Amino acid sequence: MPLLDQQPLGAIVLDIEGTTTDIAFVKNTLFPYAEARLEAFMADLTPTAEGQSILAQVRAEVGNEDLSIDDCIAQLLAWARADQKVTPLKALQGMIWDEGYRTKAYYSHIYDDAAAHIQEWHRRGVPLYIYSSGSIAAQKLLFANTIVGDLTPCFSGYFDTTTGAKVDPDSYQKIAEALGLSPQELLFLSDHPGELAAARQAGWRVCAVQRPGTPDFEPDLQTIKHFGELPIAFSEA
Structure with a gap:
């Protein structure tokens, strides 16, 4: 031992x-990539089970089960811009970063x-x-x-x-x-x-x-x- x-x-x-x-990699590469892709990526993801799960988590987080899809996406974007450590945002960012790694956008x-x-x-x-x-x-x-x-x-x-x-x-x-x-x-x-x-x-x-x-x-x-x-x-x- x-x-x-x-x-x-x-x-x-x-x-x-x-x-x-290096914190600069996260702040200058990963975060901007996820923020730029967030709206379009979430729009494509919404019909899937993963997308519905993220929407449900956003609604639970803000305490409004009737929050529209557009408002959910706007909330995710607001959290991203404020660097909020909110679980549904982190899950979504992970999916977007997966795309970036797979396309060799960065290492x-x-x-x-x-x-x-x-x-x-x-x-x-x-x-x-x-x-x-x-x-x-x-x-x-x-x-x-x-x-x-x-x-x-x-x-x-x-x-x-x-x-x-x-x-x-x-x-x-x-x-x-x-x-x-x-x-x-x-x-x-x-x-x-x-x-x-x-x-x-x-x-x-x-x-x-x-x-x-x-x-x-x-x-x-x-x-x-x-x-x-x-x-x-x-x-x-």
Whole structure:
């Protein structure tokens, strides 16, 4: 079993934006692509079961079961422009991004150190998971289509907003229960102070990831600028 600061480490859970992946890729490539395609894509999707499910989720979210299709689409677009982490929007964005990946409109960015260490940790048997506000489908697409190839074989599972908000300690308790691990065995890597605080409140070990452009973190928070700076040791036995 690997050790972090001499304590057993059961799994590493990773954020995406600003942690494994340059936030600029999401903001400057994925979000604009999804926003530009949203209205036409949703219009085509509406007759399908997936489309009807998204419409139902939008209506439930706004508390109006009679909201028209056009108003649902307008609401989705408003959420997208405001970067709201709303589950039906995230599901729809994932479908649109799938289209973009399939048509080779782009490949996912991943930091060199993140790609190298994700592969190395996996090789050494460390269970790796993702917890991101993007849908699980979108997470899988991102890691399946990176600039260094398909990294999905390195991950044991994924969590998104269906588990709960990333700034809610209960979400991290749920993940620990789902993984069958004590919070103390889990390490969360993120660039978001609110997420790190929530995970720490749930009993997890946390480490802030400071990428170029990330604001400084509080001095009491363990911070790294490179995945190789994590004090993880492996038994060679």
